[in-house]
Amino acid sequence: MTVTVEGPAPQQPQTLRAADTPLGRARVARGWSQEKAVRALVLLADAWDWQIAAESSLKVQLSRWEHGGSRPNETYRALLCAAYQTTPEALGFDRPRQSQTVKSLRERVNALEALVESLTGALSAVQGVQA
Numbered sequence: 001m002t003v004t005v006e007g008p009a010p011q012q013p014q015t016l017r018a019a020d021t022p023l024g025r026a027r028v029a030r031g032w033s034q035e036k037a038v039r040a041l042v043l044l045a046d047a048w049d050w051q052i053a054a055e056s057s058l059k060v061q062l063s064r065w066e067h068g069g070s071r072p073n074e075t076y077r078a079l080l081c082a083a084y085q086t087t088p089e090a091l092g093f094d095r096p097r098q099s100q101t102v103k104s105l106r107e108r109v110n111a112l113e114a115l116v117e118s119l120t121g122a123l124s125a126v127q128g129v130q131a
Helices: 022-029 034-048 055-067 074-084 098-130
Strands: none
Touching: 022 055, 022 074, 034 055, 034 074, 055 074
């Protein structure tokens, strides 16, 4: 069986996927795969004479950073900002860690629950005086 196609063959689309995070969106906006981003980080670190993780480890770390599983340290933040040509804020590095946010929310919920108990007790006492 022979298949014939008229005209030039279309280019195969390359699907770039990333977590819906500032860091993930920045990579996709440049049209880079994770492999290409890792290679850019390695080349940049080499040019600056910085020592960083091997490419295989760095790819795992990049995925964790993009998905919020961990955060890059200062070395990698500087490299990522330079590679993506943007600011730390644009990459989401100024935001609190999710675990810190969850802890903060738990503390606030506990404080609100204590306040509700206190107000309920005070309301009961006032109602008891009026009766």
